[in-house]
Amino acid sequence: MAADMRLPVIRKPVSLTSAFDRKDRKDLVVPGDVITSDTGFMRGHGTYMDEEKLTASVAGEVERVDKLICVKPLKTRFNGEVGDVVVGRITEVQQKRWKVETNSRLDSVLLLSSVNLPGGELRRRSAEDELTMREYLQEGDLISAEVQSVFADGALLLHTRSLKYGKLGQGVLVQLSPSLVKRQKTHFHNLPCGASIILGNNGFVWLYPTPGHQEEEAGGFYTSLEPVSLSDREVISRLRNCLLALAAHKVLLYDTSVLYCYEFSQPHQVKDILKPEVMEEIVMLTQQKLMEQEG
Amino acid sequence: MRDTHATTTSVFTLWQRYKLARLKKCTSYTVYGMTCGWMEEAVRTTDTWRSRLTWFPTQTAQPKSHCSANATPEFEGRGGEELGTELSNTLYKVFNNKRSVDLKSLCISAGEHCWALYVDVLLLQCDGNLYDAISIAIKAALFNTKIPKVFISADDEGGKEIELSDDPYDCMRLDVENVPCIVTLCKVGHRHVVDATLQEKACSVASLIISVTHKGTVTCVRKVGGGSLDPESIFEMTEAGKRVGKALHAPLMKLLHQEESLGKKREKVGFLG
Numbered sequence: 001m002a003a004d005m006r007l008p009v010i011r012k013p014v015s016l017t018s019a020f021d022r023k024d025r026k027d028l029v030v031p032g033d034v035i036t037s038d039t040g041f042m043r044g045h046g047t048y049m050d051e052e053k054l055t056a057s058v059a060g061e062v063e064r065v066d067k068l069i070c071v072k073p074l075k076t077r078f079n080g081e082v083g084d085v086v087v088g089r090i091t092e093v094q095q096k097r098w099k100v101e102t103n104s105r106l107d108s109v110l111l112l113s114s115v116n117l118p119g120g121e122l123r124r125r126s127a128e129d130e131l132t133m134r135e136y137l138q139e140g141d142l143i144s145a146e147v148q149s150v151f152a153d154g155a156l157l158l159h160t161r162s163l164k165y166g167k168l169g170q171g172v173l174v175q176l177s178p179s180l181v182k183r184q185k186t187h188f189h190n191l192p193c194g195a196s197i198i199l200g201n202n203g204f205v206w207l208y209p210t211p212g213h214q215e216e217e218a219g220g221f222y223t224s225l226e227p228v229s230l231s232d233r234e235v236i237s238r239l240r241n242c243l244l245a246l247a248a249h250k251v252l253l254y255d256t257s258v259l260y261c262y263e264f265s266q267p268h269q270v271k272d273i274l275k276p277e278v279m280e281e282i283v284m285l286t287q288q289k290l291m292e293q294e295g
Numbered sequence: 296m297r298d299t300h301a302t303t304t305s306v307f308t309l310w311q312r313y314k315l316a317r318l319k320k321c322t323s324y325t326v327y328g329m330t331c332g333w334m335e336e337a338v339r340t341t342d343t344w345r346s347r348l349t350w351f352p353t354q355t356a357q358p359k360s361h362c363s364a365n366a367t368p369e370f371e372g373r374g375g376e377e378l379g380t381e382l383s384n385t386l387y388k389v390f391n392n393k394r395s396v397d398l399k400s401l402c403i404s405a406g407e408h409c410w411a412l413y414v415d416v417l418l419l420q421c422d423g424n425l426y427d428a429i430s431i432a433i434k435a436a437l438f439n440t441k442i443p444k445v446f447i448s449a450d451d452e453g454g455k456e457i458e459l460s461d462d463p464y465d466c467m468r469l470d471v472e473n474v475p476c477i478v479t480l481c482k483v484g485h486r487h488v489v490d491a492t493l494q495e496k497a498c499s500v501a502s503l504i505i506s507v508t509h510k511g512t513v514t515c516v517r518k519v520g521g522g523s524l525d526p527e528s529i530f531e532m533t534e535a536g537k538r539v540g541k542a543l544h545a546p547l548m549k550l551l552h553q554e555e556s557l558g559k560k561r562e563k564v565g566f567l568g
Contacts, residue, residue: 003539005546007554008564 004275012280014249029056035069044070078104078178078202080156084147085187087173087200088158090137096130098137100145102202103178106155110137110145114159116166142168144198144206164188168198169223171208172240176247178203182254189255193262194235199253205243207236238265241273242282249283256293261286375418382416385426386433389506389515394473396437403445408457410442423493426504430477431547437474438551441466475506475514476543478536482524487532489539503532507540509548 029035035047035054043049046058047069056062060073080086080102088100091107099107112125112133137143144165145158160166178201187199190210198206209232211224228236242261243253251257264285265273272278390396401410414436416429443459443466450456481491481499488495496502500522506515516533518524524532554561 003543003546005550007550007562009562010564 027062030059042068044068046071080147084201086202087144087204087206090139090141108156108158110158172236174205174243176203180253182252207239238270245279260289397470423491423496426477426479434474437469438471473508475508476540477506478540479504480532480536505536507537509544511537511541
């Protein structure tokens with residue numbers, strides 16, 4: 001076994017996808033940049049009025065919808081909207097609710113009444129349920145949930161009222177930026193390579209082995225502790241490294257891009273994917289294939 | 296994946312040369328500085344005095360003991376002091392033998408004057424596996440250290456006068472063949488992991504720190520962490536650590552020689568370049 005050592009080199013700047021060359025170049029602004037001096041526009045998120053001039057308050061791209069101008073930041077905490085799928089970690093167990101960390105400004109809230117009881121029963125939550133909350137979800141557990149609503153202060157209210165949400169069992173969590181996850185119809189994918197993926201809108205991506213059969217009665221709290229086979233683990237490790245490679249080159253993440261990246265990474269060993277030159281090669285091939293698909 | 300980088304800064308005083316080494320593992324950076332000064336005052340006592348290696352986890356400007364707050368906000372103020380003292384204690388233990396660094400070569404005149412090597416380690420970023428990164432940086436810095444040659448002449452009053460040669464490139468190098476490299480093995484479940492990231496470290500309860508020379512000799516074994524280690528697993532981990540440690544030295548020396556041969560053409564990277 002040989003250790004690979006190398007001298008440091010200047011990091012190459014990551015170029016945004018060349019897809020931008022075909023459409024109009026998006027306007028990138030930094031905080032303090034004047035967007036427009038025209039007073040006819042309404043100001044949206046990420047902007048403020050500075051002496052009659054509309055100025056950006058975050059670093060990102062300018063979005064204009066008719067008369068509304070807002071700046072969408074490139075790197076930000078997760079700003080949840082109703083219907084987003086998130087992967088979060090339980091930080092606190094409180095009376096009748098759990099606090100979940102979802103990479104947003106405030107911890108999200110998961111009420112006891114918003115979870116499915118094991119057995120799929122529909123009944124009023126009693127005091128006993130409150131006392132045995134910790135048996136369902138403890139501090140440190142990972143869950144997948146959906147955003148039910150947003151509080152006035154920006155905190156998210158989550159719910160797991162469907163069989164596809166609930167406590168997550170064995171798998172790998174990859175923490176990325178929320179702006180890299182593309183909004184799609186569904187965020188749960190069973191990839192043909194043999195693993196499943198949950199692309200949380202908050203940037204947390206969960207990779208897990210495809211479950212053999214669905215446990216319908218469990219209601220989302222059954223976690224299989226059977227040992228995962230080596231082949232599954234290799235697939236998941238390769239996927240994780242592919243995700244990191246895509247994130248390093250700021251490629252939008254969705255099931256197709258992850259799948260293409262996985263295919264192009266096959267000739268390399270799993271551990272080699274993290275090397276800068278291999279990463280660049282794989283991501284370039286992925287971007288090319290994605291562009292061919294679009295065009 | 297590791298990057299090693301050693302750079303020399305220009306001589307700012309005749310008797311002080313300052314070398315920096317930087318090592319990256321995953322995203323851990325340690326900056327390693329070494330100063331050589333001769334110990335005149337301390338030596339003019341009647342006790343016989345040997346040259347020594349002193350360890351300071353410091354910031355390069357002030358000799359205070361704390362890790363840089365760049366690594367994590369916990370290191371602000373005196374937060375990193377505990378980690379800093381632990382680091383210097385372990386390093387002291389690792390190098391506390393006759394063979395790691397040839398101390399006799401640091402002698403100027405027997406029983407009177409010798410070189411004292413001060414080794415400063417500055418942590419810029421912490422992403423697990425600190426000891427490994429630091430030991431590789433130390434080896435690189437020691438390789439790069441140039442100690443000026445001194446001439447001893449008798450002055451008028453009968454005492455000895457020390458003169459440095461005028462040529463700034465007239466210096467001697469240290470032999471770093473026997474400098475050990477540290478390998479950290481973290482126990483996760485029933486197996487052990489080498490070169491663990493911060494997340495992998497969070498899953499392990501105990502780790503074993505082994506320092507190994509290029510021949511496979513172990514100079515120091517230390518256990519850290521609150522968990523327990525089975526005696527059989529300790530043996531397995533030591534064997535694995537010896538294998539890994541032995542394999543680290545050859546590529547490192549090759550890389551250091553390669554960088555040395557680049558000379559002026561070496562690419563200067565980062566603010567320390």
